[in-house]
Amino acid sequence: MKRTLLTLLCTLLCASSFADEGMWLPGLIRERIGDMRSKGFRLTAEDVYSVNRASMKDAVVSVGGFCTGEIVSDRGLLLTNHHCGYPAIQRLSSVDHDYLTHGFWALSDTEELPAEGLFVRILVRMEEVTDRLAAGETAAEIAAAAEREGTGYRAAVEPMYYGNQHFLFVYEQFDDVRLVGAPPSSIGKFGGDTDNWMWPRHTGDFSVFRIYASPDNRPAAYSPENVPYRPRRHFAVSARGAEEGAFTMIYGFPGNTQQYILSDAVEYVQHRSDPMKIDLRTQRLDLIAAAQEADPAVRIKYAAKHALIANPWKKWQGEVIGLERLGTADRKRDYERRFAAWAADKPEYAHLLDSMRAAYAAAAEPFFIAELINETGRTIELALLAEQNLLRRRAAAAGTPWSEAKPELEKQYLKLYDDYDAALDRRLAKCVLHGLAHYYPGGMPRKMQDEIDRAGGTIDAYVDALYDRSPSVSRETAEAADTAALAADPVLRLRKLFSFGPEGIGRGMMLRRNLSDVPSIERWYRPYLRALRAFDPGRAFFPDANSTLRVAYGSVRGYDYADGEYHKPLTTLDGLIAKDNPAIYDYDIPQSLRDLHASGDYGRWSALIDGRRTVPVCFLADNQTTGGNSGSPVLNARGELIGINFDRTWRSTMSDIEFDPELCRNIAVDIRYVLTVIDRIGGAGRLIDEMTIR
Numbered sequence: 001m002k003r004t005l006l007t008l009l010c011t012l013l014c015a016s017s018f019a020d021e022g023m024w025l026p027g028l029i030r031e032r033i034g035d036m037r038s039k040g041f042r043l044t045a046e047d048v049y050s051v052n053r054a055s056m057k058d059a060v061v062s063v064g065g066f067c068t069g070e071i072v073s074d075r076g077l078l079l080t081n082h083h084c085g086y087p088a089i090q091r092l093s094s095v096d097h098d099y100l101t102h103g104f105w106a107l108s109d110t111e112e113l114p115a116e117g118l119f120v121r122i123l124v125r126m127e128e129v130t131d132r133l134a135a136g137e138t139a140a141e142i143a144a145a146a147e148r149e150g151t152g153y154r155a156a157v158e159p160m161y162y163g164n165q166h167f168l169f170v171y172e173q174f175d176d177v178r179l180v181g182a183p184p185s186s187i188g189k190f191g192g193d194t195d196n197w198m199w200p201r202h203t204g205d206f207s208v209f210r211i212y213a214s215p216d217n218r219p220a221a222y223s224p225e226n227v228p229y230r231p232r233r234h235f236a237v238s239a240r241g242a243e244e245g246a247f248t249m250i251y252g253f254p255g256n257t258q259q260y261i262l263s264d265a266v267e268y269v270q271h272r273s274d275p276m277k278i279d280l281r282t283q284r285l286d287l288i289a290a291a292q293e294a295d296p297a298v299r300i301k302y303a304a305k306h307a308l309i310a311n312p313w314k315k316w317q318g319e320v321i322g323l324e325r326l327g328t329a330d331r332k333r334d335y336e337r338r339f340a341a342w343a344a345d346k347p348e349y350a351h352l353l354d355s356m357r358a359a360y361a362a363a364a365e366p367f368f369i370a371e372l373i374n375e376t377g378r379t380i381e382l383a384l385l386a387e388q389n390l391l392r393r394r395a396a397a398a399g400t401p402w403s404e405a406k407p408e409l410e411k412q413y414l415k416l417y418d419d420y421d422a423a424l425d426r427r428l429a430k431c432v433l434h435g436l437a438h439y440y441p442g443g444m445p446r447k448m449q450d451e452i453d454r455a456g457g458t459i460d461a462y463v464d465a466l467y468d469r470s471p472s473v474s475r476e477t478a479e480a481a482d483t484a485a486l487a488a489d490p491v492l493r494l495r496k497l498f499s500f501g502p503e504g505i506g507r508g509m510m511l512r513r514n515l516s517d518v519p520s521i522e523r524w525y526r527p528y529l530r531a532l533r534a535f536d537p538g539r540a541f542f543p544d545a546n547s548t549l550r551v552a553y554g555s556v557r558g559y560d561y562a563d564g565e566y567h568k569p570l571t572t573l574d575g576l577i578a579k580d581n582p583a584i585y586d587y588d589i590p591q592s593l594r595d596l597h598a599s600g601d602y603g604r605w606s607a608l609i610d611g612r613r614t615v616p617v618c619f620l621a622d623n624q625t626t627g628g629n630s631g632s633p634v635l636n637a638r639g640e641l642i643g644i645n646f647d648r649t650w651r652s653t654m655s656d657i658e659f660d661p662e663l664c665r666n667i668a669v670d671i672r673y674v675l676t677v678i679d680r681i682g683g684a685g686r687l688i689d690e691m692t693i694r
C-alpha cells in the first residue's frame with residue numbers, strides 16, 4: 001500500500017517536474033506531437049520532419065559541426081550566432097578590414113566573402129539501423145552505402161541510449177558558404193564575458209551567411225560559377241514576437257548531455273571536477289585580467305583567450321550551484337535505491353549498480369588526474385610554442401615550409417605569437433604548477449618534482465629557468481635559434497610530462513569529455529539504460545544530446561530569480577541604452593545605435609512594450625538546450641522564426657545533468673532586433689527583402 005502510494009506520488013510529482021524537458025529526435029516526433037499540440041503548436045509531425053516532402057528540418061543546418069543555423073530565404077540566406085561565425089569572420093578580417101570590430105555587410109551577392117573551411121550540413125533523413133547492425137552489417141558499411149546516394153552526402157551511424165539503439169543520419173554537406181553580414185562586436189558580443197550566461201541580456205549575437213551550390217543546386221566546392229542555394233524549405237520570419245506563455249520550439253544540434261548518469265558521477269562533477277577546474281581558472285583569469293588592466297595591448301591579445309577560459313568557467317559555477325540547489329545527487333541516490341530493490345530478483349540486472357559503482361571508484365582518480373593535466377601543464381603556451389617551433393623548423397628543413405605547404409598552420413602559428421605575452425605566460429605557468437602540486441593526489445608528482453629539484457627546488461625557480469633559457473619566448477629568438485637549440489629546449493620535456501601517454505605524469509588515462517565516457521564505466525550504461533526503461537516505464541525517455549538533430553519545445557517564460565524578484569522574459573533597446581558606457585569596453589555600443597535610439601524612429605520592427613515603443617532585444621524560454629544549440633532557430637506555434645538561440649542563464653547550466661523547468665531558461669536574440677540591426681545599422685535592407693516576413 002505504502003509503496004503504491006509512493007509510486008503514485010512520484011508519478012504525479014516526477015512527471016510534472018519533467019514537463020518541458022526533452023531533446024527529441026525529429027524522425028520520432030510523432031510520439032510527441034500530441035503533447036506539443038496540447039501546448040499550442042499548430043503544425044503536424046509531417047511539417048516538422050518528413051522525407052517525402054519539404055519540412056522544417058530542411059531549413060535547419062549544422063554550422064561546422066559545432067553550432068546550428070537556419071535558412072531564411074529561397075536563396076540560401078543563413079542566420080546563426082555571431083559567436084558561431086566568429087572564427088570565419090576573424091579569418092576574413094585583416095588590419096585594414098577589421099570585420100570583427102566594425103562589422104561587415106555585403107551590399108550585393110558579389111561582395112559576399114567565401115568563408116573557407118566553413119561547411120553546413122542539412123539532414124536528408126534519419127532512420128533506425130539497430131536491426132541492420134544486429135544482422136551483421138557494420139556502421140561503416142551502412143554509412144558508406146548512404147553516402148553513395150547523392151552528391152555531397154555525408155552519413156554517420158550514431159548510438160542512442162548508450163548503444164541500445166543506433167540511427168543512421170544522412171546529410172547533404174555544402175562547402176561553399178559565404179559571409180554576408182555581421183554586426184560590429186560591440187553589438188554581436190555586447191556585454192562580453194561580464195554578461196555571458198546572464199540575464200537580463202542585450203547581446204545581438206547573430207551573423208549572416210549564404211549557402212552556395214552548383215548551378216544544378218548540388219553541393220560543390222567553392223567556385224565563382226556557384227549560385228545561391230535553393231533550399232527545399234526556408235523559415236518565414238514573424239515580426240510579431242511572442243508573448244510570455246506562448247509556445248516556442250527549438251530545432252538544432254545540441255552537443256552533449258548526461259541525463260542518466262549515476263549519483264556517483266554527479267558527485268564527481270559537483271565536488272571534485274568542477275571545483276578544481278573553477279579554482280584553477282579563477283587564478284588564471286585573475287592573472288590575465290590584471291595584465292590586461294595594466295597594458296591595453298595585452299587586453300587585446302588575451303581577449304579571445306580570456307573568453308575561451310571564462311565561458312566554461314562561468315558555466316561550471318552555475319552547474320555546481322544548480323546541482324546543489326536541486327539536490328540531484330541525493331535524488332539520484334534515492335532513485336538508484338529503488339532501482340536496486342527492483343533489480344534484486346532479476347539476475348540480469350541484480351549486480352549492475354555494484355559493477356558501475358566499482359567502475360567509478362576505479363576510474364575517478366586517474367580521470368581526475370587527466371583533467372588536472374589538461375587544466376595545468378597543457379595550458380602552458382611556451383611548451384606549445386616550443387613544440388610548434390621545432391615542427392615548423394623541421395618542415396622547412398625537409399623542403400616543405402609551412403608558409404608554402406601549410407598556409408593554415410603558418411597562419412595559426414603566427415597568430416599564436418601575435419597574441420603572446422611571455423611575461424604573463426611565465427606567471428601563468430607558475431600558477432598552474434602550484435595548482436598541480438595542490439590538487440595532485442599526494443602532492444607534486446615525482447617526475448615533475450625531479451625536474452623542479454634539478455632547477456633549485458622551487459616551482460618558481462624552475463619556471464624562471466625555463467623562461468630565461470627557452471628560445472621560444474619570442475618569434476625573433478625562436479627564428480634566430482638553430483635547430484639543435486630548438487630541440488634542446490627544456491620546456492619540451494615539460495610538454496612530454498603533460499602528455500597523456502606513458503611518459504606523462506598521468507595514470508595512463510586519456511582525457512574524455514566526461515568521467516562517464518571512460519570505457520570501463522560507459523560499457524555498463526547500455527544494460528543500465530535497458531533496465532531503466534523496464535523499471536521506470538512512465539518516464540519520458542529521450543536520448544542524451546550527441547550533436548544529432550533534435551527538437552525541444554516549451555514556452556516564452558521568465559523566472560523567479562530570488563525571493564520577490566521575478567525576471568521578465570524580454571529585454572529592450574531602452575535597457576541596452578541604459579547599459580551603454582563608452583568607458584567600459586564590453587558596454588561601448590556603436591554611435592549609430594545611440595543615434596537610432598535618440599531618433600526614436602525604429603521603423604517596422606519596433607513593438608509596444610509596457611506602453612512604450614521600443615525594439616525587443618533578447619528573450620527567455622524554457623526549452624531544454626545545451627552547447628551546440630547556439631544559432632538554433634527559435635520558432636513560434638506556426639513554425640515561424642521569432643529568435644536565434646545563443647545561451648542559457650547561469651543558474652540553468654546544470655541542465656546538462658538535470659533539467660529544472662522552474663529555473664532552466666534558454667536565451668535568444670529577438671528576430672526584431674536582428675532585423676533592426678541588419679536594416680538600420682547595416683543598411684542591408686536587401687537581405688530583409690529576400691526574407692518572408694509575417
Ligand code: ARG
Pocket residue numbers: 083189192193196197307308311627630646647648
Ligand atoms: N555562453 C554561450 C555558449 O556557451 C556564449 C559564449 C560566447 N560568448 C562569450 N562572451 N564568451 O557558448
Ligand code: ASP
Pocket residue numbers: 625626627628629630646647648
Ligand atoms: N552558448 C552555447 C552554445 O554555444 C549554448 C548553451 O550552452 O546554452 O552552443
